[in-house]
Amino acid sequence: MSTITVNAARTNAPISKYIYGQFAEHLGRCIYGGLWVGPDSDIPNTNGLRNDVVAALRDLHVPVLRWPGGCFADTYHWEDGIGPRETRKQIINTNWGGVVENNHFGTHEYFELLRQIGAEAYVNGNVGSGTVREMAEWVEYMTFNGVSPQADRRKQNGHADPWQVKFFGVGNESWGCGGNMRPEYYADLYRQYQTFIQNYDPQHPLYKIASGPNIDDYRWMDVLMDRAADLMDGISLHHYALASKWEDKRPALAFPEAEWFSLIKSAQKMDELITKHSTIMDKYDPAKRVGLIVDEWGSWLDVEPGTNPGFLYQQNTLRDAMVAAVTLHIFQHHTDRVHMANIAQMVNVLQAMILTDGDQMVKTPTYDVFKMFVPHQGAVAMDTVDELSSTTSASVSKTADGYFVSLCNFGLDAADDLAIAFDQPVTGVTGTVLTADAMDAHNDFDHPDAVHADQFSAVTSTAETVRATLPPKSVVTLQVRVN
Numbered sequence: 404m405s406t407i408t409v410n411a412a413r414t415n416a417p418i419s420k421y422i423y424g425q426f427a428e429h430l431g432r433c434i435y436g437g438l439w440v441g442p443d444s445d446i447p448n449t450n451g452l453r454n455d456v457v458a459a460l461r462d463l464h465v466p467v468l469r470w471p472g473g474c475f476a477d478t479y480h481w482e483d484g485i486g487p488r489e490t491r492k493q494i495i496n497t498n499w500g501g502v503v504e505n506n507h508f509g510t511h512e513y514f515e516l517l518r519q520i521g522a523e524a525y526v527n528g529n530v531g532s533g534t535v536r537e538m539a540e541w542v543e544y545m546t547f548n549g550v551s552p553q554a555d556r557r558k559q560n561g562h563a564d565p566w567q568v569k570f571f572g573v574g575n576e577s578w579g580c581g582g583n584m585r586p587e588y589y590a591d592l593y594r595q596y597q598t599f600i601q602n603y604d605p606q607h608p609l610y611k612i613a614s615g616p617n618i619d620d621y622r623w624m625d626v627l628m629d630r631a632a633d634l635m636d637g638i639s640l641h642h643y644a645l646a647s648k649w650e651d652k653r654p655a656l657a658f659p660e661a662e663w664f665s666l667i668k669s670a671q672k673m674d675e676l677i678t679k680h681s682t683i684m685d686k687y688d689p690a691k692r693v694g695l696i697v698d699e700w701g702s703w704l705d706v707e708p709g710t711n712p713g714f715l716y717q718q719n720t721l722r723d724a725m726v727a728a729v730t731l732h733i734f735q736h737h738t739d740r741v742h743m744a745n746i747a748q749m750v751n752v753l754q755a756m757i758l759t760d761g762d763q764m765v766k767t768p769t770y771d772v773f774k775m776f777v778p779h780q781g782a783v784a785m786d787t788v789d790e791l792s793s794t795t796s797a798s799v800s801k802t803a804d805g806y807f808v809s810l811c812n813f814g815l816d817a818a819d820d821l822a823i824a825f826d827q828p829v830t831g832v833t834g835t836v837l838t839a840d841a842m843d844a845h846n847d848f849d850h851p852d853a854v855h856a857d858q859f860s861a862v863t864s865t866a867e868t869v870r871a872t873l874p875p876k877s878v879v880t881l882q883v884r885v886n
């Protein structure tokens with residue numbers, strides 16, 4: 404039994420649409436095969452990008468896409484990925500499987516992907532193995548509108564107009580794959596590198612993001628905020644949900660009940676991490692100008708048997724849908740500090756929206772959650788009074804059409820009877836549900852529609868109250884119209 408009380412006058416900040424952001428790294432089959440097949444492929448494509456995947460992504464209203472990494476970002480030299488494709492350098496992807504990276508997907512292809520899916524740019528620069536000059540020139544290449552060596556090169560390569568880069572990351576995981584640095588050292592490097600990233604378009608200044616802590620490394624946050632908060636707009640945080648421990652990731656399918664709960668509990672730790680990191684940030688930035696950017700999150704499980712361990716290809720089940728819903732709710736409860744989040748990753752890697760195999764594609768249960776939650780993007784978060792069962796999580800926002808309510812009952816057996824009290828007459832309610840019998844229900848290439856969102860009918864309204872029965876293992880969204 405759960406209750407939610409909504410008072411029209413009690414609102415929080417708008418929910419940044421950017422918390423529905425995504426991440427695509429040069430890792431496994433995320434870019435190559437998943438998004439990019441090249442213009443000569445038999446797989447239907449537009450300018451080299453898969454039509455089926457692009458169409459599916461458009462329905463998610465992806466607000467922003469982080470690229471090119473991840474760990475790959477600190478080995479990436481952007482000049483390898485421009486100019487005629489056939490002459491681009493072949494390099495080794497040293498982080499992910501040691502495979503050949505032919506650089507066919509580079510800066511121009513990334514912005515073409517953004518154009519096709521309608522997303523904004525979050526480019527992650529290379530601090531670990533790149534120079535200040537290299538980073539500064541990449542920004543000049545992408546954003547300068549005038550005569551300059553890099554802007555001229557961009558024009559010669561077929562793009563006369565500059566692109567708009569909304570977010571720019573200065574290194575990734577600089578405490579680990581990005582250079583194994585101490586926070587004191589990285590803080591100095593951050594100050595130096597960001598100095599030379601010019602705002603060539605004063606109407607659209609870059610939102611600069613420092614490489615932040617790993618999970619609960621609170622000292623890293625303290626040192627960075629102390630030494631560089633005034634020079635950053637955001638600082639990143641990475642936290643992956645694990646069913647057991649890092650060294651023993653556990654299967655994505657056919658897992659025991661205990662691992663249903665352990666994975667969701669690990670995802671719920673996000674709330675504590677945001678709260679504690681925010682408290683440290685408050686010391687240096689009480690006005691909450693600097694955003695906490697959770698630019699990598701999601702389930703990290705065993706790779707599918709028989710696949711390259713360096714490709715991080717995992718199946719995606721109803722349990723991952725719970726992880727997505729619970730985590731998105733946590734972000735929505737921290738709208739004041741969390742300006743952006745990027746699930747890892749978009750296609751074929753970790754907690755993906757989409758899986759592909761040759762010319763086949765399936766949408767995962769995580770895809771459904773992102774689609775169901777679209778109305779929250781940019782809506783005003785409501786400051787509700789909740790009494791929720793221990794396995795229910797919820798979030799309410801005010802939209803142009805009334806209220807939008809998202810709910811997750813991750814209990815395995817019991818339905819949850821929910822009452823939502825409004826202080827206005829309810830004139831109508833409709834709903835959508837994602838659920839299945841099996842904990843590891845999932846879509847595969849033989850059964851692409853085994854799990855999918857459906858119309859939800861276990862909901863009624865009388866006067867100012869909406870009542871719903873949330874099935875076990877379900878994500879439910881409600882559109883509530885009020886007078």
Ligand code: AHR
Nearest residue numbers: 472473474475575576747
């Ligand atoms: O998302 C996979 C990897 O996880 C990223 O490359 C890295 O930043 C993190 O450790």
